[in-house]
Amino acid sequence: MTVRASKFTPEVLLSAPRRSSGKPNARGTLALFSVTTYSFESHSRKSEIRVLDIASSQSHLVxxxxxxxxxxxxxxxxxxxWLKSGSDGKTTLVVANLSDTSKIHSYSAGVIDGPVSNIKLAKISDDAFAVAVVGQATPDGALYNPEKAPKQQSTGKVYTSLFVxxxxxxxxxQRNSIFYGRLTLEPSHVTNSSDKYTLSKLTNSLKGTGIESPIPPFGxxxxxxxxxxxxxxxxxDPDENPATNTKAHFYFIPIKTFTGLSTPEPIKVVVDGLEGACTSPVISPDGTKAVFLQMKKNGYESDKNRVILIPDLTNPFQTVELLASENGKGAWDSSPSSVSWSNDGNTLYLVAEATGRGILFSLPSNPADIKGLPKKLTTTGxxxxxxxxxxxxxxxxxxSTxxxxxxxxxxxxxxxxxxxxLISSSSKGGKTFGLSQDQVSDIWFPGAGDYKVHAWVVKPSNFDSSKKYPLAYLIHGGPQxxxxxxxxxxxxxAVFAEQGYVVITPNPTGSTSYGQDFVDAIQxxxxxxxxxxIVKGFEYIRDNLSYVDTDRAVALGASYGGYMMNWIQGNPLGRKFKALVTHDGVFSxxxxxxxxxxxxxxxDLGGTLWDKRAQWERWDPSRLSGNxxxxxxxxxxxxxxxxxxxxxxxxxxVLQxxxxxxxYLTFPDENHWVLKPENSLQWHTVVLNWINKFAGLPPYKENNGGYEVNEPIKKMQDLKV
Incomplete structure (x- = not known):
């Protein structure tokens, strides 16, 4: 966006360019990224791959x-x-040179016989690179191409175990699998023609193992x-049912040539005492070590990630838990979400939540060099x-964001x-949205026990401290x-704030980034x-923030936040709000x-329904639906x-x-989230019109923006034959 928005609206939010992470080149002069935008005028999406000149902060189209x-x-x-998907289900590996961004010519290095994604490369020699991509494999290990699959004449599905x-x-x-091959620079035999890269045939590294990676649905x-x-x-772990277990392992497949002539069996690394989920496996720059993250408890997706080092990949069964402690809880009370290596392999970089921020930390990779907790490298965002x-x-x-x-x-x-x-900001620090950091602050208030609860406060861009603004109280999902x-x-x-609300987003018991005990306490x-x-937060806002009008408060939440809206509705706090919004929340x-x-x-509920029925019913919103x-x-x-x-x-x-x-608003083509821009615009329109009506603010759009509202036929004469 190059033109400043007069007001940050859902249209501005949803049509703003969405930029991927940047990938610098080896010399540190350029950074690759992809960007997508959506136009509500043409009802179409535009995608680009661009390259950023780091020195000038100018980008060029690739x-x-x-x-x-x-x-x-x-x-x-x-x-x-880059990868280019085809209408026949195949994927083309496209290569280009960016030495001259004014004249970019690309060519096909090879065609993969199915849809793949998540490409990674590693240098084998000066003219050869290992390539790995993710695709779905058929039961016999072949890359699955849905365009070539036989058409079924019936629609029934039969299952004998979970998942359904x-x-x-x-x-x-079909199951996720990692396919590998070689990308080789082949000498040209044509005069005045450049050498070109050629992709070899791909090999399924997990064929016949019963192992699935990446882990669905988000890996x-x-x-x-x-x-x-x-x-x-x-x-x-392929021996455990994935619907009732989170148990996972780190695996390593030693491969020398990447020709696919022979693929060794994956080596499973079992870390004693850790039986939970795994993520972020990363091999050191010299290829001799590895590090990954693993949780302790099976069946608990929000347990703390431990940092596990494999000092020697030729003997991967020897592992070291960094930052371990005698009590088994770990010396560092944070749960990193990712880990990576420094260029020289001497340092590990960890990203972890801390007091409502996603912070970067550093830690020596040699256990003998660790003298304390990870060092904080960033403080905001x-x-x-x-x-x-x-x-x-x-x-x-x-x-960052x-x-x-x-x-x-x-x-x-x-x-x-x-x-x-700062090298580049997609929104000029929020200016192109009409937003600024001055709108953002935070508060701490007493919680249910001997602790304080953190919350973000987002004010309208035209905030006037002498005025009072209705409260929009947002409860997050998870609950962890x-x-x-x-x-x-x-x-x-900010979308809610620009409607004229002071938006406050509390992080109550169960929230991440305030220590593992705080996370675990929601069980x-x-x-x-x-x-x-949440009640105490509302009372604190009422008694301490003079610019917030809690007599015109509304509350909204999704997933666990939707559960909490239904729970609030049946409890005394529900009478403090003018309106509630539940998105995909628990009722029963x-x-x-x-x-x-x-x-x-x-x-989270302490056991199965049949063993812990009373506990399940204790927190059941439907039990209080009479209120x-x-x-x-x-x-x-x-x-x-x-x-x-x-x-x-x-x-x-019940409400009716x-x-x-x-x-009631429903989208037949959306999952737990609303992802399609046109659907998301309708979602925002209906939600904002609903809460504005009860908070005494003007409607976001008249007549729900023209979206169809289904009303029952109340009289027989309304029927048309």
Whole structure:
């Protein structure tokens, strides 16, 4: 966006360019990134791959092919590669040289016989590179191409074990797998013609193993790594049912030539005492070591990640837990989400949440050199990705977001923590949205116990401290999650603030980034301590923030936040709000037995439905539905298999039968989230019109923006024959 928006609206949010993390080249002069934009005028999406000149902060177009994705550098020069999907289900590996950005010519290095993504490369020699991509494999190990698959004449699906369905799809015989090959620079035999890269045939590294990686539904490049020494990856234990277990392992496949002539069996690394989920496997720059993250508890997806080092990949069974402690809890009370190596292999970089921010830390990779806790390198915003700024430097290229900036790139010298050099901001620090950091602050208030609860405060851009603004109280999902100082295109506090609200986003019991004990304390307490924290937050706002009008308060939440809206509706706090909004929330706790990942309710509610029935019923919102009387908007999507659509319908039925002003919005083609821009615009329009109506603010759009509202036929004469 180059023109400043007069007001930050849902249209501005949803049509703003969405920029990927930046990938610097070896010399540190250029950075690759992809960007997508959506136009509500043409109702179409535009995709580009661009290259940023780091010195000038100017970017140049590499390709605007909408089917291009996953740009990466090849080696130390200016050659790049990306994937191009085809209508026949095949994928082309495209190569180009960016030495002259005014004349970019690309060519095909090879065609892959199916859809793939998440490409990674590693140098084998001066003219050869290992390549790895992710695709779905058929039961016999072949790359699955849905365009070539035989058409079924019936639609029935038969299952004999869990999963039946996961997130937003029904399970099929196909499974994720990592395919590898070689990209070789071939000498040209044509006069005045340049040498070109050629892709070899790909080999399924997991064929016949029964192992699936990346782990669905969200695993990608964070679940595998590629080196000249082989492939490292994480995968769920194939001997455990994935619907009721999170148990996973680190695996290593030592590969020398990447020709596919022979693929060794994956070596499974079992870390004694750790039986939980794994992520972020990364091989050291010299290919001799590896590091990954693993949780301790099986069945608990929000346990603390431990940093596990493999000092010698030729003997991967020897592991070291960094930052371990005698009590087993770990010396560092943070849970890193990613880990990576410095260029020289002497330092590990960890990204972890800390007090509602996504912070970068450093830690010596040699256990003998660790003298204390990880060193904090950033202090604000949320780091989304890091990379070496160049091959010859210790500096880091950092991709980040904040509550007012949807993408900014910085350079950081780890020897100078906090001193980030801004390279590029997609929104000019929020200015193109009409936003500024001055709108953002935070508060701490007493919680249900001997602790304080943190919350972000986002004010309108035209805020006047002498005026009072209605409260928009936003409750996050998870429940083991947090409102962070980061950008969101689904729940963006600034969109609500620009309607005329003071937006406050508390992080009650169960929230991440305030220590593992605080996270764990929500187990068997879904409607207990978190609810009390939220009540106390409301009281603190009422008594201490003179510019907030709690007599015109509204509350909104999704997922666990949607559960909390339903719980609040049946409890005294529900009478403090003029209106509520539940997005994909729990209505009946017993119905969570129809969810996909059953380990989640089993853990959080203390056991199975049949063994812990009283505990499940204790925090059941439907149990208090006789108290429901606050106007309430219910949103639930039909492809949400985490929380089935019946949850939303049941809540709406109760409201309607009780005569409570209510509305129901559903999207047949969306899952737990609303991802399609046109659907998201309707979501925002309906939500903002609903809360504005009860908070005494003007409607966002008259007549719900023209979206169809289905009203019942109340009179027989309305029927037309």
């Amino acid at each position: 390709t605007d092919d909408e089917k291009a994705s996953d740009p990466n550098w090849i080696g130390d020069g200016n050659d790049v590669v 369905r996961h997130w937003d799809y029904y399970l099929s015989p 990608g490049t964070d679940h595998f790594d590629l080196s000249s020494s082989g492939i490292a990856f994480v995968a769920k 949320t780091v989304s990705d890091i990379a070496a700024a160049s091959k010859s430097s210790n500096e880091l290229f950092i991709s 904040s509550l007012v900036d949807n993408s900014y790139y910085s350079i950081l010298d780890p020897a100078k923590p906090g001193e980030l050099k 999650g947090a409102w962070a100082e980061s950008w969101s295109t689904r729940w963006n506090p 068997e307490e879904w409607g207990g301590r978190p609810y009390t924290d 706790m017993a119905n969570q037995i129809s969810s996909d990942e059953l380990y989640f309710p089993f853990h 429901w009387e606050t106007p309430h908007l219910i949103i639930h999507n039909e492809l949400d298999y985490r929380l089935p659509v019946s949850e939303g319908l049941a809540a709406f039925n 039968k009780r005569g409570v002003p209510s509305m």
